[in-house]
Amino acid sequence: MAGTEIAKPSAQQLTFVTITAMVVGSMVGAGVFSLPSRFAQETGIAGALIAWVIAGTGMLMLAFVFQTLAVRKPDLDAGVYAYAKAGFGEYIGFFSAFGYWASACAGNVTYWILIMSTVGAVVPALGDGDTLLSLALSTAGVWLFYLLIRRGVKDAAAINRIVTVAKVIPILVFVVLALFALDPEVFADNWSGDSDVGSLYDQVTGTMLVTVFVFLGVEGASVYSRHAKRRKDVGRATVLGFLAVFSVFASVTIVSYGILPYNEIADLRQPSMGGVLQAAVGEWGAVFVSVGLIVSVLGAYLAWTLMAAEVLYVAAKDDDMPRFLNKISDVDVPGPALLMSTILVQVMLVVTMFSADAFNFALDLTSALTLIPFLFAAGYALKLALTRETYVENPRGHGRELIVGAVATLYTAFLLYAAGPKFILLSFIIYAPATILFVMARREQGRRMFAPVELVILAISICGAVAGVVALATGAITI
Numbered sequence: 001m002a003g004t005e006i007a008k009p010s011a012q013q014l015t016f017v018t019i020t021a022m023v024v025g026s027m028v029g030a031g032v033f034s035l036p037s038r039f040a041q042e043t044g045i046a047g048a049l050i051a052w053v054i055a056g057t058g059m060l061m062l063a064f065v066f067q068t069l070a071v072r073k074p075d076l077d078a079g080v081y082a083y084a085k086a087g088f089g090e091y092i093g094f095f096s097a098f099g100y101w102a103s104a105c106a107g108n109v110t111y112w113i114l115i116m117s118t119v120g121a122v123v124p125a126l127g128d129g130d131t132l133l134s135l136a137l138s139t140a141g142v143w144l145f146y147l148l149i150r151r152g153v154k155d156a157a158a159i160n161r162i163v164t165v166a167k168v169i170p171i172l173v174f175v176v177l178a179l180f181a182l183d184p185e186v187f188a189d190n191w192s193g194d195s196d197v198g199s200l201y202d203q204v205t206g207t208m209l210v211t212v213f214v215f216l217g218v219e220g221a222s223v224y225s226r227h228a229k230r231r232k233d234v235g236r237a238t239v240l241g242f243l244a245v246f247s248v249f250a251s252v253t254i255v256s257y258g259i260l261p262y263n264e265i266a267d268l269r270q271p272s273m274g275g276v277l278q279a280a281v282g283e284w285g286a287v288f289v290s291v292g293l294i295v296s297v298l299g300a301y302l303a304w305t306l307m308a309a310e311v312l313y314v315a316a317k318d319d320d321m322p323r324f325l326n327k328i329s330d331v332d333v334p335g336p337a338l339l340m341s342t343i344l345v346q347v348m349l350v351v352t353m354f355s356a357d358a359f360n361f362a363l364d365l366t367s368a369l370t371l372i373p374f375l376f377a378a379g380y381a382l383k384l385a386l387t388r389e390t391y392v393e394n395p396r397g398h399g400r401e402l403i404v405g406a407v408a409t410l411y412t413a414f415l416l417y418a419a420g421p422k423f424i425l426l427s428f429i430i431y432a433p434a435t436i437l438f439v440m441a442r443r444e445q446g447r448r449m450f451a452p453v454e455l456v457i458l459a460i461s462i463c464g465a466v467a468g469v470v471a472l473a474t475g476a477i478t479i
Contacts, residue, residue, distance in 0.1 A: 031214040031363065032171055032249055033114065033293050036256035037272030038210045038360065040265035044192045045257045047203030052250040054204065055211035058411030062374060063242050064404045065381045068397075072381075072390045080373050081315065087380030090320065091438065091454040095461075096373040097315040098434045099427070103369035104308035105344040107216065109352060109362045111297045111304075112138035117270040117359065118290045128269055130358040138349055146342040149305060152331030167300075170292030174277050174285075175251045181280035182258030190257040208418040212367035214249055270359055305341060312337035322440040355479045368423035369430065371416050378408035422477045428464030429472075435461065 039048050069076070069083055076082040080100055085093020116129035116138060126134045192200075256265055256276045268275035271293050277285030313334035316326035325337045348362065355361040382405030384390055391398050416424065435458060442449050450458060471477040 031110070031210070031216075032167075032252055033271035033273045033289065033296075034359065034363070035210070035214065035249065035253050035273065036265050036276050037268045037270070038363075039207055039253045040256070040262040040272075041360075042206035043203035044262055045187070045190050045254065046192050047200055048207065048253050048257070049250075050200070051204045051207040051211060052246070052253065054411075055208065055215070056246045056250070058408065058415075059211070059215045059246075060239070060242055061404050061408040061411060062378060063239075064401075065378050065408045068401050068404065069377065069381055069384075072384060072401075080377055081311075081320075082318075083380040084373060084376035085320065087383050088376055089451075089453065091450070091457055092376060094315075094320050094438045094441075095431055095434070095457075096376050097311060097320055098437070099369050099372040099431065101308055101311040101315075101341070102344065102430055102434075103216075103366050103373075104304050104311065105341055106348055106362055106366040106369060107213070108301055108304050108308070108345050109348045110213075110359060110366065111301045112141060112349060113352065113359045113362060114270055115141075115294055115297055118274070118293055121269065121274075121286070121290070128358065130353060130355070132353075135349060135353055139346060142342060142345055142349065145301060145305060146338065149302070149309075149338060150329070150333060150335060152329075152333055167292065167296040170289050170296075171248055171252060171273075174273055174289065175248065175255055177277060177281055177285070178255040178259055182255060184258070186261060187258035190262045205418040208415055209364045209367040209423070212370060212415060213363050215245075216366070216370060305338070305345075308341040309334050309338040312340060316441075319445060320441060321437055323444055351479070361479055364419070364423055365426060368416075368419045368427050371412055371419065372427070372431075375409070375412040375416065378405060378412050381405035382409050422471075425464060425468030425471055425477060426479070428461055429468040432461040432465035 039051075043051065066080075073083070073086065076086055081093050081097035084096035113129035113134075116126045116131075116134035120126035120128060120134070125131060126137070129138075252273065256273075259265075259276050259280050265272065265276060271289055274286035274289035274293070277289055279285075312321055312325045313328070315321040316323060316337070325334070325340065327334065327336050329335050348365075352358040352362050381401065385398060385402035385405050388395075388398070439449055468477070472479070
């Protein structure tokens with residue numbers, strides 16, 4: 001589709017350099033601008049270092065999973081959810097598609113909150129992106145983008161290049177300047193935090209969801225493997241690109257602890273990276289980061305809105321969503337899917353207004369919704385290795401891929417555990433009603449609504465949703 005050139009290669013024979021650039025571009029998200037305060041709210045330096053080692057190892061394994069599946073199952077090109085469908089059935093595949101789409105929409109909510117919080121430093125009425133004025137302006141922005149995309153996006157690839165530069169330059173400048181301004185005494189005082197942040201285990205688990213958020217896009221590294229000039233370029237580019245982004249993200253977090261006491265970093269408004277740089281070099285540091293963030297976020301919102309609509313459209317083309325979602329306009333824009341994505345963003349924007357911390361709530365919900373598709377993709381890679389499917393004629397790499405699949409599966413399962421019951425129950429509240437779309441698709445095809453196993457999954461999702469609603473109503477969990 002012309003409307004989604006942001007996510008497509010410009011050539012059919014991609015080189016190592018091009019693939020590496022794609023990996024870096026897909027993973028450098030606006031969430032990095034919030035890293036200092038989010039980590040400081042949960043942990044000291046020791047916990048942060050351990051958290052990044054765990055996240056780096058786990059996410060690298062996931063990157064290898066997607067690269068392996070692209071090679072082992074090149075016919076499955078309908079999106080990440082296709083792996084869940086192939087491995088565990090149509091209903092699980094549907095949930096995976098819906099969860100991936102919903103996570104993209106929830107992620108888009110964080111962009112508007114970040115923009116409003118950034119401008120809120122100058123216009124106090126916008127608060128931290130959680131006031132009625134910020135909701136009104138965000139709503140206007142959401143629907144303006146809908147109208148823009150509805151008319152077609154001709155220069156999406158150029159926009160993506162500008163956005164990537166706007167993201168990367170402020171981040172690199174921040175790291176360099178913070179290193180020069182780093183105070184060894186402040187750094188040492190922030191090593192372990194204090195009793196307020198809990199045990200080291202609590203500190204590590206408390207930061208897991210934010211590491212998922214900033215690495216969203218790791219799955220994109222494998223999408224272009226079949227276009228590569230040499231297959232080995234994909235693996236090498238995945239490792240190099242991932243390690244480059246990982247080192248930058250970890251550096252942003254760690255050097256911040258050398259500028260301010262961690263409790264002061266924790267209280268910074270978003271984007272907290274601007275507050276840290278302001279403390280290091282003066283007012284212009286906050287302005288520099290804020291300008292880069294706004295350009296980055298607006299471009300990222302365009303990219304992820306296109307991607308969200310594409311997920312629904314492709315799922316509908318594959319008969320996993322109702323047919324009305326596979327309609328496409330004369331300018332190659334999936335109108336109904338785009339409208340449905342915009343509506344969900346709008347609903348989630350309103351919901352965040354009732355949260356005690358709108359940005360962190362939207363961030364954590366985005367990560368939690370993403371974990372289901374990631375878990376089933378990792379599980380499918382592990383299943384292929386255990387059953388030796390696709391390995392009979394090509395056994396090379398079986399041992400390595402078995403280990404990768406196992407580690408990636410355990411890592412994503414651990415992330416769900418670290419997310420805690422709150423976000424699992426909230427995810428059920430979102431997932432369960434989505435079954436209406438599954439029923440519509442089955443009815444259109446004249447098929448049986450649910451197989452016995454699918455009825456069990458449906459019952460679990462409904463029970464989880466009911467439990468979530470009751471927990472919200474009684475105050476057992478809050479947003």
